[in-house]
Amino acid sequence: MRLNEITFTDAKPVEGYGPGFFRIGGDVFHGPLIIGPSGVTAWTGYEDADALLALKDTVDVLFVGTGAETAHLPSQLRRTLEEAGLGVEVMASPAACRTYNVLLSEGRRIALALIPV
Structure with missing residues (x-):
C-alpha cells in the first residue's frame, strides 16, 4: 500500500518518534501526550486519569503506549478506565503508534496516550 493513498480523519497521524519525542502532523512534541479527536495535548502520565476519562464519550478505544517495552498499567488506573466504559x-x-495510525486511516473512533521511548 502506498502511504499517500491513506486518507486520515481530522485527527493527525503519528509520523515518527525517538528518545523523548513524537512527531505528529508535522510538529514535534516532547514528553508524554494524548492524541485524541480534539488534537494533541500534554499528559502527566499514569497519575492523570482525568485527562483519559475526558475521552470516554468521544472514542471507542484508547491505546496506551507504555514506552519502549510493554508494561502493565497501574491497577487502579485500569480499573478506573474500565469502570467508566x-x-x-x-x-x-512503537506498536501503539502503528496500530493507532492504521485504525485512524479507517476512520475509527480512537485515541492514543503515549509515554516516550
Missing part, C-alpha cells in the same frame, strides 16, 4: 489496549509505544 473506556476500552483500553496497552502495548509498547
Whole structure:
C-alpha cells in the first residue's frame, strides 16, 4: 500500500518518534501526550486519569503506549478506565503508534496516550 493513498480523519497521524519525542502532523512534541479527536495535548502520565476519562464519550478505544517495552498499567488506573466504559489496549509505544495510525486511516473512533521511548 502506498502511504499517500491513506486518507486520515481530522485527527493527525503519528509520523515518527525517538528518545523523548513524537512527531505528529508535522510538529514535534516532547514528553508524554494524548492524541485524541480534539488534537494533541500534554499528559502527566499514569497519575492523570482525568485527562483519559475526558475521552470516554468521544472514542471507542484508547491505546496506551507504555514506552519502549510493554508494561502493565497501574491497577487502579485500569480499573478506573474500565469502570467508566473506556476500552483500553496497552502495548509498547512503537506498536501503539502503528496500530493507532492504521485504525485512524479507517476512520475509527480512537485515541492514543503515549509515554516516550
